[in-house]
Amino acid sequence: MSEEEQQIPPEDANAPINVKVVSATGDEVFFKIKRSTKLSKLQGAYANKVGKDVNSIRFLYDGARISDTDTPASLDMEDNDTIDVMVEQVGGCVPCSS
Amino acid sequence: QLVDEVYTALDTIQWSGSVRGFNNPEPIILLSRYVSASSWFSDVEQNQMLDLLCRDLLFDPEGKKTELQGLDFFQKLLEGFQGKETYREGRTFARAWGIGHALATGSRNAIGMMINLDNEHWVLLVCDFWNKTILYGDSLKHAMPDSVKEVIDWWTFNHTGKEFTHLNLEVPKQTNFHSCGLMAFYSLMVFLFPNTYHMIDPKNVDSKHLKMLLRVINCHQDYV
Numbered sequence: 001m002s003e004e005e006q007q008i009p010p011e012d013a014n015a016p017i018n019v020k021v022v023s024a025t026g027d028e029v030f031f032k033i034k035r036s037t038k039l040s041k042l043q044g045a046y047a048n049k050v051g052k053d054v055n056s057i058r059f060l061y062d063g064a065r066i067s068d069t070d071t072p073a074s075l076d077m078e079d080n081d082t083i084d085v086m087v088e089q090v091g092g093c094v095p096c097s098s
Numbered sequence: 099q100l101v102d103e104v105y106t107a108l109d110t111i112q113w114s115g116s117v118r119g120f121n122n123p124e125p126i127i128l129l130s131r132y133v134s135a136s137s138w139f140s141d142v143e144q145n146q147m148l149d150l151l152c153r154d155l156l157f158d159p160e161g162k163k164t165e166l167q168g169l170d171f172f173q174k175l176l177e178g179f180q181g182k183e184t185y186r187e188g189r190t191f192a193r194a195w196g197i198g199h200a201l202a203t204g205s206r207n208a209i210g211m212m213i214n215l216d217n218e219h220w221v222l223l224v225c226d227f228w229n230k231t232i233l234y235g236d237s238l239k240h241a242m243p244d245s246v247k248e249v250i251d252w253w254t255f256n257h258t259g260k261e262f263t264h265l266n267l268e269v270p271k272q273t274n275f276h277s278c279g280l281m282a283f284y285s286l287m288v289f290l291f292p293n294t295y296h297m298i299d300p301k302n303v304d305s306k307h308l309k310m311l312l313r314v315i316n317c318h319q320d321y322v
Contacts, residue, residue, distance in 0.1 A: 024173055026180070058122075058141070060170050063193050065122045082190045086170055091220035092138030092276035093238060 017072055017079040021046050021059075024086055035073040039066050039083075046085070060084045104133070104308050107315040111322075117314065118321035120149045121168075126318075132311035135304075139279035141169045144212050144220065146314055147283050153317075154291060164290060165197055165209040172213045172223070172249070179249045185256065194253075201227040202257035210286050212279070213246060220279035222286050224267060225250065230260055233289070235267035237281040273300045280306060 014036050021029045021042070029049060031042050039059070043066070047054035059066040061075050061083050072081075116123035124142045131137040145168055155161030174194045178185040185191050200206045207228040213221050222235035223246070232250055234242040242264065254262045269285040272278055277300075284298040284306065298306050 022177070026177070058170075063168060063170055063174075067123070078189065084170055084173070086141070086173065088140050088142075089144075089169060089214040089217055090138040090140045091214055091218055091279050093219040093272065093278040094275050 013073070017077060017081070019072065019077065019081055019083055021083045021085055023050075024084075033072065035077070036071055038068065039070045039072065039075075040068040042083075052087070056088050058086045058088070060086065100305055100308050100312075104312060107312055107319075111315060111318065117146070117318050119317040120146050120314075122146075129311060129314060132307050132314065135274070135276055138218075138276050139220065141214070144169060144279055144283065147280075147310065148212070150313055150317060151283075151287060151290070154287075154294075158291070163207040165201065165206045167197070167209060167211045169212060169214065171197075171211050172246075175253050176249050179252050198253060198257040201225070204228075210290070212282065212286075215243065215246075220282050221246075222267060222269065222282040223250065224286070224289060225254055225262070227254070227258065230254075230258070230262045232262045232264050233267035234264065235269040235282050235285045237269045237272035237278045239269075239271055268297065270298055270300045274303060277303045277307070280310065 014034050016032045016034050019031045019033060019042065021031065029046060031045070033039075033042055043057070043059050044054055046059075047057055061070075061077065061081070066075070066083065111126060113126055115126055117126050117129065122142070122145055124146070128142055131139065131143055148166055148168060152166050155164055155166065171194065174191065178191050178194055186195060197206070197209065201209060208224055208226045210222070210224045213223055215221060219236075219238065221242075222233075224233040224235075226233060232254065234246075236242075247264070251262070254260075267285055267289060269282050272281055281298050281300070281303065284295065287295040288297050
């Protein structure tokens, strides 16, 4: 009996991937999204979850800010990749206070 | 004359939409922060200034030896420090590790970054891998906080196996209530381009705010 090679189905280009969103304090929120889904949707969901205005949060992938039109596919993201979250930082300082 | 230049520049831009020519498309209306004494600089302005300085480096023959990183970079190092065992693995720290490796192996000589302390103060950090020194600039003339020192010592040692010497980077003492970000940043400009830029005079800091705004507007205009 001849051996038949097992057919491996091609990877679904739009298969969902797991993405971890990590805040500056180390809190992690996990999302499962399709590779074609705009990350703005994830950003909105994250902002809702943490109770912040989405415009006050910066989402970064590999050090670059994620734009509204970016998708996991356009950023070449892989399963279990991390998105970093930073809130607005300000500084001016009051010399006499410290 | 400088004020007139700023008025003229402001007349030429639309106040809706986003600033162009920078990595992050921030709302144009936020440009007002450059000239408002009541507004502290945020990561928006600090990143825009870093983008301008990156452009200077791009046109400098020796510029590719220096790495400038955005405000998230130190945050990434902090995460790496807190989870040291995973720093060399996986994609999470790939960029930080890659930059550290490039610096340790001589592909780059130094890295400059701005750091925010307690959401109220901007300071400057330069790691000079060539000379094995860490330079710290603070317009309040404070010493480097231990929370910063332990992270940057860990990172530099992790990549080189050597302990770096700590030095101060000159930043004039701040005399107002809002300019630490600009003053520290100017010191980074002077450090990298001592023949092009001059140390900021605390008495004349307002004009530097105007000049920086002009640079940002000019860059924006190049892309409109």
